[in-house]
Amino acid sequence: MGCKVLNGRELATRIKSELKSEVEALKKKGIFPGLAVIIVGNDPASRVYVNSKKKACEEIGIQSFEYALDEDTGEEELIGLINKLNKDDKVNGILVQLPLPKQINEDKVINSIDPKKDVDAFHPVNVGKLMTGNPVFLPCTPAGVMELIKESGIDITGKECVVIGRSNIVGKPMAVLLLSQNGTVTVCHSKTANLEEKIKNADIIVAAVGKPEFIKGNFIKPGAIVIDVGINRLEGKKLVGDVEFETAKEVASAITPVPGGVGPMTIAMLMKNTVKAAVFQKEGI
Ligand code: GUN
Numbered sequence: 001m002g003c004k005v006l007n008g009r010e011l012a013t014r015i016k017s018e019l020k021s022e023v024e025a026l027k028k029k030g031i032f033p034g035l036a037v038i039i040v041g042n043d044p045a046s047r048v049y050v051n052s053k054k055k056a057c058e059e060i061g062i063q064s065f066e067y068a069l070d071e072d073t074g075e076e077e078l079i080g081l082i083n084k085l086n087k088d089d090k091v092n093g094i095l096v097q098l099p100l101p102k103q104i105n106e107d108k109v110i111n112s113i114d115p116k117k118d119v120d121a122f123h124p125v126n127v128g129k130l131m132t133g134n135p136v137f138l139p140c141t142p143a144g145v146m147e148l149i150k151e152s153g154i155d156i157t158g159k160e161c162v163v164i165g166r167s168n169i170v171g172k173p174m175a176v177l178l179l180s181q182n183g184t185v186t187v188c189h190s191k192t193a194n195l196e197e198k199i200k201n202a203d204i205i206v207a208a209v210g211k212p213e214f215i216k217g218n219f220i221k222p223g224a225i226v227i228d229v230g231i232n233r234l235e236g237k238k239l240v241g242d243v244e245f246e247t248a249k250e251v252a253s254a255i256t257p258v259p260g261g262v263g264p265m266t267i268a269m270l271m272k273n274t275v276k277a278a279v280f281q282k283e284g285i
Helices: 008-028 044-060 075-087 106-112 124-131 140-152 171-180 195-200 262-283
Strands: 034-040 063-069 093-096 160-164 184-188 204-207 225-228
Touching: 008 044, 008 140, 008 262, 034 044, 034 075, 034 262, 044 063, 044 262, 063 075, 075 093, 075 106, 093 262, 124 171, 140 171, 140 225, 140 262, 160 171, 160 195, 171 184, 171 204, 184 195
Parallel strands: 034 063, 034 093, 160 184, 160 204, 204 225
Antiparallel strands: none
């Protein structure tokens, strides 16, 4: 039985080139999408992500505005900047790269973003819309995972889906999206009893635990689809996911690699949300 490697980089490139054409057409109608990207402090991983997001904007023709703030920036200053960007017509999307330094309350910051510009879909208004089945923006990483599952050719209806991780960014919205496509969803986490048994039962596994190569091939049901959201840097600098790729691909029917799987898809979905935000702000929802 062959295992299909789901190439997120290729799929993201395809999506971005479609968005590029869309943006060219929008510009002729006077719509110029813009994304503000805010980074606070010097986290090297955040810097890499922010640079990738800016590069994607450039590729597509979205104007990006970077705000790099010092590590010791106060909450009020950050929220002041967001309030200004909320009113700026050139800015259609506002992204605050997480995590934030400890003196800043993330919830307060997210709550200060205008939901119409919340291209991460982290604001409670957008979380609520997703939960009730009327989303405007889909959260980027879970939306990217859904596209990759679609690529595998599997119909989620009736499938046993196991999400490992319960974060607001990935695990929780992931569960909601799988449920919306009629999956039977189990959300597992660090306190889950008999985790291996739960994973073994899954037709679709979404791993977002943040533990390098935690899920081995022998945990996986033969033929399952494995989506690896983890990005872990080993001491030798090598990037690995939450799944042990070499053993898992012997058992799974489809699997995403790390790097080149979910990561590029997250960015493609962010671009999609930014274009959507620009259209909605111009033409109304
Ligand atoms: N940190 C980790 N993932 C994300 C994401 O998708 N968006 C933002 N803003 N920060 C993150």
